[in-house]
Amino acid sequence: AQTVTQSQPEMSVQEAETVTLSCTYDTSESDxxxxxxxxxxxxxxxxxxxxxxxxxxNATENRFSVNFQKAAKSFSxxxxxxxxxxxxxxxxxxxxxxxxxxxxxxxxxxVKP
Amino acid sequence: xxxxxxxxxxLVKRTGEKVFLECVQDMDHxxxxxxxxxxxxxxxxxxxSYDVKMKEKGDIPEGYSVSRxxxxxxxxxxxxxxxxxxxxxxxxxxxxxxxxxxxxxxxxxxxVV
Numbered sequence: 001a002q003t004v005t006q007s008q009p010e011m012s013v014q015e016a017e018t019v020t021l022s023c024t025y026d027t028s029e030s031d032x033x034x035x036x037x038x039x040x041x042x043x044x045x046x047x048x049x050x051x052x053x054x055x056x057x058n059a060t061e062n063r064f065s066v067n068f069q070k071a072a073k074s075f076s077x078x079x080x081x082x083x084x085x086x087x088x089x090x091x092x093x094x095x096x097x098x099x100x101x102x103x104x105x106x107x108x109x110x111v112k113p
Numbered sequence: 114x115x116x117x118x119x120x121x122x123x124l125v126k127r128t129g130e131k132v133f134l135e136c137v138q139d140m141d142h143x144x145x146x147x148x149x150x151x152x153x154x155x156x157x158x159x160x161x162s163y164d165v166k167m168k169e170k171g172d173i174p175e176g177y178s179v180s181r182x183x184x185x186x187x188x189x190x191x192x193x194x195x196x197x198x199x200x201x202x203x204x205x206x207x208x209x210x211x212x213x214x215x216x217x218x219x220x221x222x223x224x225v226v
Contacts, residue, residue: 009153033212045203045217052212091155101215103148103156 002027004094006104013082014112020067021077021107023092030054032096034068034075039089039106048090051075079109087111116140119204119218126225132191134221136204142216143209145187147171147179150201150220159202162187163209194225 003026013019025034036048051059051068058066063083067076079086089108095101120135138145144163148156148171158171160179168179176198180188187206191198201222205215 004155006155035214037217043201043220045205045215047214050212050214100158101146105153105155 002029002094002096002100002102004092004102004104006092006107008107009105010108010110012110012112013079013086015082015084017082018078018080019082019109021079021090021092021109023075023077023104025073025075025092025094025102027073027094027096029096032094034066035093035095035101036064036066036075036077037091037093037103038086039091040085041088045091049077082111084111084113117204117206117216117218119202119221121221122219124221124223126191126194126223128195128225130191130194130225132194132223132225134189134191134202134204134223136187136189136206136218137185138187138204138206138216139185140206140216141184142206143184144207145181146205146207146215147177147187147189148203148205149173150203156203159189191223194223196225199223199225 005024032053034051039045049061063080065078089106092104117138146161147159162168162181178190204218207215
């Protein structure tokens with residue numbers, strides 16, 4: 001069974017600083033996708049970044065980047081130049097078939113002005 | 114602006130009531146999903162559908178049923194609501210493509226008293 005673990009229930013960062021959210025997963029599959037989703041207080045979950053397992057290059061989307069370590073089954077999210085609008089719950093997710101996406105328990109990120 | 118719409122943001126129902134949660138998407142997506150979100154547990158899949166009139170059980174289907182009579186609409190039904198079904202319910206949709214990710218609705222906070 002595929003599992004996703006986010007070991008940090010809460011994190012905080014000073015505005016303009018950098019923060020890294022951790023995620024590990026367990027799978028025997030070789031080809032899969034990994035995602036980070038953001039859920040602001042307004043509650044609508046939005047996709048932040050995605051990574052395909054067979055691509056070694058780490059994905060980047062503006063201030064958001066990942067550190068994908070396939071052998072270690074690790075997929076961390078780095079947020080650079082943190083902004084107040086980055087405050088949210090962040091969920092790591094794993095998908096290897098189209099009908100089965102697994103989510104971690106989430107990390108609540110607080111951004112301090 | 115494409116979106117997934119959940120008909121209610123907040124619902125309060127009594128124990129034993131039959132409850133309908135409605136979800137509509139305007140993106141012509143084949144796949145639709147119902148998740149339950151609880152603190153510390155992340156998102157857990159209740160049911161999903163990959164086509165009209167098709168449905169598959171997720172990880173926690175007990176006490177729930179679903180209906181998909183039209184492609185754009187996916188309903189979650191609590192046959193006899195219980196207090197342990199008090200939760201946040203999220204609807205999502207996606208194309209049948211592995212790397213697409215999901216588009217989520219804003220969620221329905223259901224309280225069963």
